[in-house]
Amino acid sequence: MIADVKKSADQKMQKTLDALKVDLGRVRTGRAHSGLLEHITVDYYGTPTPLKQVANLTVPDARTIAVTPYEKRLAPVIEKAIRDSDLGLNPSTVGEIVRVPMPALTEERRKELTKVVKHEAENAKVAVRNVRRDANAHLKELVKEKKISEDDERRGQDEVQKLTDRYIAEIDKVLHAKEADLMAV
Secondary structure, three states: OHHHHHHHHHHHHHHHHHHHHHHHHHOOOOOOOHHHHOOOEEEEOOEEEEHHHHEEEEEEEOOEEEEEEOOHHHHHHHHHHHHHOOOOOOOEEEOOEEEEEOOOOOHHHHHHHHHHHHHHHHHHHHHHHHHHHHHHHHHHHHHHOOOOOHHHHHHHHHHHHHHHHHHHHHHHHHHHHHHHHHHOO
């Protein structure tokens, strides 16, 4: 039973870490990568559709993302969706290809993005701690139901704490890597 609680907590903490990595991937650095545009949705015949389902995203150089729509008539719609997104990008259409140049980051903007990244990491840490709290509550419930002993509960709480410490350290590692990436010129 303790193994089940630990396994469940481990899976939830891993999902939190994976979600953090996805969120940090959206925070742009000075380099172009197609992951920046993956969360953008485009109006495709009245249906909001993810950009990567209606166009091919490529990175021809370090400062440009090229978006090639599968249908020619989607180019202006894609350009508008990128412009209206919260990324602050200014795409331009050349023929049927939408080019998205990545502006250089100023020092002030880098510091702002670092604060955003730290906030995301702190939210992930809170989520991991909430999983720990839920796991410990579940262990206490098992003791009340007399399914495990109090010694087993303590051992289980120690294991859950070690798991929590491991994921918090992993979150810190991901955070420091992203901060270094942001501050690199």
